[in-house]
Amino acid sequence: MPRVWVIKDKREGTGSQAISLADALGYEYEIKELDSSPFAKLPNFLLGNSLLSISETCKEKFRPPWPEIVISAGRRAALISRYIKIKSQGGAFICQIMHPGYTLNKIYDMIILPNHDARQGKNIVNFTGSPNRITKEILIKARDSWRSKFNSLERPITSLIVGGSNKYMKFGEFEAQDFSKKITRMHGSLKGSIVFTTSRRTGKIGKTISDQLRGEGCKPSLEYFWGAGGDNPYMGILAYSDYLVVSGDSISMLSEACASPGGVYIYVPPNFNSKKHKRYHEELYNLGAAKPLKGVFSNWDPYNFNPTFDMAEEVKKRISFGA
Incomplete structure (x- = not known):
């Protein structure tokens, strides 16, 4: 089984997306919750390939042995997963949920973005909505x-x-x-x-x-x-x-x-x-x-869906084929 790290932003809506995708993958995983430093407010391109955005105590969480798979969500977590990619000499597969901000996007193996973001690229995979825990x-x-x-x-x-x-x-x-x-x-x-x-x-x-x-x-x-x-x-x-x-x-x-x-x-x-x-x-x-919502009720047979499992299958496919 691969070693999987989930880099969790403290913002609940963002962090839960990373955990939801990890659950759908079906592998055991370790959650690495971020504790931000004052530098976290700076844009990612200024922070570079560093851990300046997190506290000294939090930095201790990001040491070898490096994982095979990293799941991150949001701009702050994206900076840390980028650091892991470099330190692992490219060995870690990085799946980033949400746009990573102004940074070197090509360093991520897979970027999951909703269709409504209207962004495309070789390593970008688009879905309807966001990953979630509802099963x-x-x-x-x-x-x-x-x-x-x-x-x-x-x-x-x-x-x-x-x-x-x-x-x-x-x-x-x-x-x-x-x-x-x-x-x-x-x-x-x-x-x-x-x-x-x-x-x-x-x-x-x-x-x-x-x-x-x-x-x-x-x-x-x-x-x-x-x-x-x-x-x-x-x-x-x-x-x-x-x-x-x-x-x-x-x-x-x-x-x-x-x-x-x-x-x-x-x-x-x-x-x-x-x-x-x-x-x-x-x-x-x-x-x-x-x-x-217009204040008028209309009955219909709703289409209920959760894109998270399709996202997980795409992650597995890209790992298998080295996409």
């Missing part, structure tokens, strides 16, 4: 763990998964009101139960959305606010929901929702200005994996 086995386990909580809810279960403001969009009072009104109209025809959960970026606007839903007579049957403590029902939401309404700012959340059995609606605020994200939304619409 049939994970969903079965989640159904067992959350049965008592979700079996008591009236069907259909419509779950709202909200991200938050980023450089591409603002999620403020106006967006909260727009979102809540669309959900209320949709729920008027669907009935059933509303489940509401937030993410790390949602912040105080999550409470605003909850209050507005209640004011519209659309009180959530189950709520979870990120960081509030207690068990996070996120996996139960993916396993039990008949419909999932996901804000369009998060590629990771949308990818996980589309790997789940429920029908996915994407909320795109009027001020959303990311061409890359919009390309991904259109790709999902064309596949039949999602529909835009």
